[in-house]
Amino acid sequence: MFAAMRRLSKSKFGTAIFVAFLLTILASFALADMNSFGNKGAKSGVIAEIGDEQVTDRDLSTASKQALNQLRQQNPTADYSALATYFDDIVNGLIDEHTIAAFAADHGFVLSKRLVDAEIASNPNTRGLDGKFSEQAYAAFLQQAQLTDADLRRLISSSLIQRQIVAPAAINYKVPLGVARPYASMLLEKREGELGLVAIDQFAAGLNPSDGDLQAYYSANRQRYQMPEQRVLKYAPITLETVKPSAPTDAEVTAYYNANKASYAGNESRVISQAVVQDKAVADGIAARARGGQSFAAAAAPAGLSAEDISVGPQTKAAFTGLATAPVANAAFAANAGAIVGPIKSDLGWHVIKVESIKSAAGKSVEQARSEIVAKLAADKKKAALSEAVGKIQDAIDDGSSFDEAAKSLGLPVTTTPMIDSGGKDRKNPAYVFPAALQPALKTGFELVAGDDPDVATLPNDAGFVLVGVDTIADAAPAPLADIKDRVRADWIKSKATDRARAVAAAIAAKVAKGMSMTDAVKQAGVPLPPVTPVNAVRIQLSQANADAVTALRMLFALSQGKSRMVADPQGRGFFIVKTNKIVPGDSSNQPNLVAQTAAEFQQTAGEELARQFVTAMAADQKVKRNEEAIKAAKQRITGTAK
Known part of the structure; x- marks a missing residue:
């Protein structure tokens, strides 16, 4: 409740989105925002300097990619534009991580490799069927998480250091009931008021932009239509279908039987x-x-x-x-x-x-054992054929062969994608689907930089490999107007309708502020509007209000008695005019359970605040310098928006 009252609208994505996948393993301590410590002396391509250490644009790109991977677990269609809301938290979390690590190094906090190994081994995802650590299971886990061993070890080390340094500052903080009681009383405060609504949709009728209107709007809002980097990739699967290993011969079956007679002797x-x-x-x-x-x-x-x-x-x-x-x-x-x-x-x-x-147990003759020997030899031949093919491909690349030359050397079928983003989507053809079985090729293709040699990615479930190359790279840029004309038209109409709705709402709010009743002010608006709604609420209801009502309720509890104000709906549906008519103070003297609960929530919040202050002190100690221009440029490049 206290958290709801104090930080209802504040996101706690922060470090959590950067290490979200790791948090499911380690439940590590996560922190949110980080104050700026100035940007003097920051270098190009460096988003922050922490003592002698630098947090680079490349580090931020990697963190953003990991954040997007996590976001896609809840929304598979999410692209980099979806990170815009959380981008500042990602940046702050990344800087926090490096700040704590630098502070730990300066003050002698050392983590042994054995401790990190133990954390990895304790993760159920790294264990085989026998319940013990398995290299194969670990490799599959890293692939699924799209992390390297070094990435995971860094995240684990960061988490362990946070446990050692930051967590002790935040635990077991006791809040006296006398401190919590006035806040509990505040939660019981009652308010009565009125609510008027001016919806945007009702002002859209009749709006029909010309081509000139659309061009002007598009030019003024180009960054809104920023598209992430796109690429044309080439890939060639190296699988059993493309390699086609030979079947075991009778001679090979006999040789294997003779070499393993003890296994078939009974x-x-x-x-x-x-x-x-x-x-x-x-x-x-x-x-x-x-x-x-x-x-x-x-x-x-x-x-x-x-x-x-x-x-x-x-x-x-x-x-x-x-x-x-x-x-x-x-x-x-x-x-x-x-x-x-x-x-x-x-x-x-x-x-x-x-x-x-x-x-006596009768053994098996070569004929009786043939089927199992053939299966064993066939599996071995498949693995050998794939390994040999990958070796030849790698040798060809090392010798300077192009993608096409390397693929041709083994007769591999080559597929060229359309221009796609890192999620495998073709902006011009929504029906295009990048093959799900070849997702490692997509990841590798977007990790390569211009001029890199082709690379070989491993497919999951022992399905083989895939040769990947980059054909064309299109940097992040606004989409052409012709491609998004319908979207720009809808945005123009909404913008104009919003301006009209805002003007009507502002006129109503001005009249109410001068003493006119809200009902009369709504009637004089000149457009049909919903009737004024009476509002009665207790502050504690803020934590339970749905998204449609919470903005108006917050304003009801923010205003002094007799005051009114216009407030925009954060979901972009219109404008509220809110007036507070009566305030009845709360009294928690007969609500001991609420006081105790408030103290408990206050305790958690206070602990987080202490941890935040500690990290802020670390940042000052390490002389953290943020390059706000580089951060802004990175946000525009990664998410397509500078806002």
Whole structure:
């Protein structure tokens, strides 16, 4: 509640969006905004200087790409323009991360590689089917997260440092109930007022822009139509369909069978009884009684061994070796059924054994094992063929071959995309879909810079590889008017309708401010408007209000009694005229639960504030300098807007 009252409209995306994927693993401490410490002396291409360390435009591009990947988990169609709202938080989070790391380095906070390794190994996504760390699972996790090992280790290190340095400043902060009580009373404050609404849509009728109007509006708002960087990519899959490995031959099947005969020879098992004692004389007595005709159980009984003690059950030679050591197992499996073996000495004592029965398991002939051998050899050939193909491609690239030459050397089919963005979308053809199975090619294609050699990306699920090259790069720029004429027309109409609605709302607000009743002012507007609505609310309802009502309610609680004001709907649907008629102070003296709850929420907020102040102090200590011009240029380049 206190947080709702204090920061209802403030986003906490911040560092969280930059390390959001990591937070699901580590639940690391996240911080929000970062104050500017000036931009004097900042260099081109550098968005911030932290002591001797620089946060570069490239770092920001990487962070933005990771933020977009995270955003696409909730909205697969999101593009870089969707980051505009969160861009400042991404920048601040990136600077915070480097600031804390620099402070830690200066003051002797050291993280061992073993600690980072332990964090990686503790992540369930890096474990195999046996529950242990798996290199294969780790590689798949990195690929899915679109991170390198170095990226993940840096993020983990940052999180661990935050835990060590920042978190202690924010935990266990106690807020006295006496401090929380007036805020709890404020939450119970009641207000009565009136609400008028001027909707934009009703002013759009009859608006029909000319081509000149559209051109002028487009020219004045070009940055609004900024399109992210686009590229034409070339890709050539290196898969089993394109490589086509040969099938295993009869000779290869026979050779594999002969090399692995032990695997197909069958596995004999024996039912064994065994007595193990520490004294050889006792062992000799057991062996003598058993050879003399007594049952093995009866022969072992004088030594204090029960039937359960001597029963070993069915055993393979390998299993019995692990149970009784190799010399004992060798002797037991060399004897005939019914034989008494021993005494034989081992580290466990003296062994006397009876071979109760022998069960021979028939092995497999080469023909019986053919199908499984063929499957094994075929899988090996596929892997070898793919590896060999990638090796040849890489050699060709290293020798200076172009994309087309490298692909032609293996006869790979080449596909050239239309001009697409980093999400695989073709602005001119919404029906175009970049193949989902080749997403690593898209990622690699947008990581390459002009002049880079083609690269080979790994496809998921052992599907193979894909050769990727860049054909054309189109820098971020406003879309041509002809391509977005309908969109510009809709924006022009909305802009003009908004101007009309604003003028009507402002006239109503001015009359109300001079003492006219809101009902009369609405009637004199000259256009049909919804009737004035009475509003009664308690401040605590602000935290529960929906998006349609919260803006008007905030204004109701921001105004003094008898005052009124016009406020724009943040969703762009129109304008509210709000007037506060009556204020009734709240009293929390009979609401102990609310006071306690407010104190608890105040405690969390106060802890965050302490952490923020600590990071601010670190920034001053490290002499953080922000390059606001570079940040603004990066925002325009990445999101297509400078606002």
